[in-house]
Amino acid sequence: MARLLKPFEYFEPRTVEEAVQLLSKYGHQAKVLAGGTDLLISMKKRKITPQYVVYIKSIPELDYIHYSQQAGLKIGALATHTAIADSAIIKDKFELLASACGKVGTPQVRNMGTIGGNICEGGPSQDSVPSLLVLEAKLKLISLHGERIVPIDEFFIAPFKTALQEAELLTEIQIPTPPPRSAGCYKWFTKITTVDESLAGVAVLMLLDSTDGICRDLKIGLCSVAPTPIRARRAEQVLRDKKIDNSLIERAARVAVEETSPRSRADYRKRMTGVLVREAISETWQKIRQLHLRERA
Amino acid sequence: MKQIANFIVNGKACELAIEPHMLLVEVLRDELGLTGTKQSCGIGHCGACTVLIDGIPTLSCLTPALTARGKNITTIEGLAEGTRLHPIQKAFIDYGAIQCGYCTPGMILSAKALLDRNPNPSREQVKQALSGNLCRCTGYVKIVDAVLAAAESMGKEASE
Numbered sequence: 001m002a003r004l005l006k007p008f009e010y011f012e013p014r015t016v017e018e019a020v021q022l023l024s025k026y027g028h029q030a031k032v033l034a035g036g037t038d039l040l041i042s043m044k045k046r047k048i049t050p051q052y053v054v055y056i057k058s059i060p061e062l063d064y065i066h067y068s069q070q071a072g073l074k075i076g077a078l079a080t081h082t083a084i085a086d087s088a089i090i091k092d093k094f095e096l097l098a099s100a101c102g103k104v105g106t107p108q109v110r111n112m113g114t115i116g117g118n119i120c121e122g123g124p125s126q127d128s129v130p131s132l133l134v135l136e137a138k139l140k141l142i143s144l145h146g147e148r149i150v151p152i153d154e155f156f157i158a159p160f161k162t163a164l165q166e167a168e169l170l171t172e173i174q175i176p177t178p179p180p181r182s183a184g185c186y187k188w189f190t191k192i193t194t195v196d197e198s199l200a201g202v203a204v205l206m207l208l209d210s211t212d213g214i215c216r217d218l219k220i221g222l223c224s225v226a227p228t229p230i231r232a233r234r235a236e237q238v239l240r241d242k243k244i245d246n247s248l249i250e251r252a253a254r255v256a257v258e259e260t261s262p263r264s265r266a267d268y269r270k271r272m273t274g275v276l277v278r279e280a281i282s283e284t285w286q287k288i289r290q291l292h293l294r295e296r297a
Numbered sequence: 298m299k300q301i302a303n304f305i306v307n308g309k310a311c312e313l314a315i316e317p318h319m320l321l322v323e324v325l326r327d328e329l330g331l332t333g334t335k336q337s338c339g340i341g342h343c344g345a346c347t348v349l350i351d352g353i354p355t356l357s358c359l360t361p362a363l364t365a366r367g368k369n370i371t372t373i374e375g376l377a378e379g380t381r382l383h384p385i386q387k388a389f390i391d392y393g394a395i396q397c398g399y400c401t402p403g404m405i406l407s408a409k410a411l412l413d414r415n416p417n418p419s420r421e422q423v424k425q426a427l428s429g430n431l432c433r434c435t436g437y438v439k440i441v442d443a444v445l446a447a448a449e450s451m452g453k454e455a456s457e
């Protein structure tokens with residue numbers, strides 16, 4: 001692999017408008033650069049050799065984390081993994097997202113890498129995505145022609161191929177507040193060391209009725225076990241509107257495994273999916289029961 | 298085409314004309330002669346190229362230099378005052394936390410960022426803060442010991 005980059009022309013817009021103008025002018029020869037922790041590696045490997053690089057981190061209006069009960073959580077595309085993992089409000093109300101971002105790479109990678117870059121890279125193993133899938137995040141995409149909102153489960157098309165169009169910029173991730181008495185978690189297993197990408201990642205979000213112990217809603221998001229991050233919708237059905245017990249959790253985990261289609265190390269990834277789904281649901285179930293107990297106390 | 302870039306490197310303002318594809322590690326080493334910053338894996342795993350940009354540990358091998366315009370950059374050369382070593386540097390020597398030395402600059406800068414933010418870290422927090430810096434010869438025990446010792450000596454210095 002080359003350690004140096006091939007020459008390119010460099011732009012540093014200060015506004016979203018300026019950025020999308022540049023992207024539209026240079027089309028497929030241009031590439032957006034945020035934290036660079038994915039893009040620069042692809043450029044060094046000569047997988048991507050853009051002629052024009054549009055660096056967006058100098059656009060101040062894209063780096064924020066806002067929350068209100070009504071509007072939910074709004075994260076600017078440039079928020080770093082460190083900012084998200086350390087955010088008090090995200091740790092409190094969207095803990096599964098904080099732990100996913102806290103898992104990414106190393107401290108340096110989290111300081112540099114953005115959530116927007118994680119989503120737009122569009123690979124199978126983007127760690128923030130399972131949590132965003134179960135939280136039903138929406139993505140705000142802006143181009144010269146205006147803005148559109150795309151639900152995240154419609155964003156991933158094929159490995160490294162997303163719904164993002166050539167001259168479009170992801171500007172914001174919008175996440176509704178989960179219902180009260182819901183809880184979730186993100187569980188993962190890495191390939192070898194903690195710096196490695198996930199072998200399998202599982203996010204779970206559950207809503208449990210405290211009066212009868214019935215699971216009113218369950219969402220399961222997976223990464224690294226299919227060509228794109230996916231929801232395990234059939235496994236979700238196994239528990240929805242049922243009274244949870246260990247054998248049902250076991251069954252949901254088995255169904256989730258059937259929903260995967262890993263591109264490599266299939267046997268290992270499938271087994272680990274089963275383990276992680278079981279653990280994630282059990283842990284979430286525990287969390288909710290504790291929440292209920294605390295409420296009653 | 299070259300563009301003009303102004304940086305503050307180790308407290309000193311400098312102005313350079315650089316090609317957009319030049320990485321920060323190249324500019325520091327080849328243009329400014331600050332060879333303390335090491336280039337190793339080139340793909341963000343090892344942390345040898347770590348520098349502080351506005352106090353934040355950053356991989357200079359994945360940073361086009363132009364993106365650091367106007368920023369405060371601290372490299373390992375910026376820590377000692379003349380011949381007086383920074384307490385973290387001194388602790389690394391005292392605790393035998395250096396062998397080949399290749400990871401040391403990045404390791405010390407990650408440690409400095411931690412101690413600047415949290416002067417009194419737990420052992421676990423030190424390990425966490427250094428988890429993006431690989432060492433292939435000392436093992437990490439002495440390094441972690443050194444950082445904890447530096448925290449203590451800096452605390453004493455501050456209260457004197």
Ligand SMILES: Cc1cc2nc3c(=O)[nH]c(=O)nc-3n(C[C@H](O)[C@H](O)[C@H](O)COP(=O)(O)OP(=O)(O)OC[C@H]3O[C@@H](n4cnc5c(N)ncnc54)[C@H](O)[C@@H]3O)c2cc1C
Nearest residue numbers: 034035036037038039104105113114117118120127170341
């Ligand atoms: C050592 C190491 C370990 C890593 N570990 C993990 C890990 O554990 N889990 C994980 O998920 N990832 C990991 N990564 C990958 C990477 O750090 C993350 O995906 C990161 O979030 C990418 O963000 P970035 O800002 O650096 O993106 P960039 O590299 O700047 O961009 C990535 C892609 O997204 C596009 N893009 C970026 N922002 C936008 C935007 N706002 N609008 C439109 N397009 C955009 C770029 O054009 C590019 O195609 C690791 C990387 C390294 C180097």
